[in-house]
Amino acid sequence: xGSLFKVLRGVARADLTLTxxxxxxxxxxxxxxxxxxKPSIVILAGVDVVSLPAIGYGLRxxxxxxxxxxxxxxxxxxxxxxxxxxxxEAVQLTNTDxxxxxxxxxxxxPALWTPAGKKEPLVLTVAGCRERDSDEGxxx
Numbered sequence: 545x546g547s548l549f550k551v552l553r554g555v556a557r558a559d560l561t562l563t564x565x566x567x568x569x570x571x572x573x574x575x576x577x578x579x580x581x582k583p584s585i586v587i588l589a590g591v592d593v594v595s596l597p598a599i600g601y602g603l604r605x606x607x608x609x610x611x612x613x614x615x616x617x618x619x620x621x622x623x624x625x626x627x628x629x630x631x632x633e634a635v636q637l638t639n640t641d642x643x644x645x646x647x648x649x650x651x652x653x654p655a656l657w658t659p660a661g662k663k664e665p666l667v668l669t670v671a672g673c674r675e676r677d678s679d680e681g682x683x684x
Contacts (some may be wrong), residue, residue, distance in 0.1 A: 552576055560584065563616075566592040566623075566634075567603060571612035574619045583621040587648075590626075593617075593633040604637065614638050617645075624648040 555576040560583040563570035570586050577584040595604035603609045617623055617638050623645040625631045635642040
């Protein structure tokens with residue numbers, strides 16, 4: 545409940561709101577902004593409008609989160625997406641014409657972010673584990 549009061553106080557002090565990802569918290573931010581007559585911007589980046597059941601990825605997999613995301617996107621003054629695919633997904637989710645949605649790339653300069661030398665043959669893998677000690681991965 546304390547977080548909701550922080551959102552209310554923050555929106556009251558702001559000229560506009562900006563939330564990265566459409567989620568439960570962005571629903572409350574957009575709702576408060578609408579109540580106070582302030583513009584709101586929501587930035588889409590993937591998990592918010594995509595559904596990949598095979599790997600359990602995406603807020604659309606949760607019925608109640610999907611409803612809150614849908615409302616936040618419909619109620620937001622502007623929705624910015626880091627890729628056009630996300631706009632298509634958001635339009636499908638909200639069943640709207642997407643007039644409040646705009647593609648705005650994050651602005652990464654690929655010429656700047658290149659290896660300084662020869663790339664090593666390395667792969668970074670990140671995983672979530674439910675148990676710290678398990679020998680299941682070592683069984684053949």
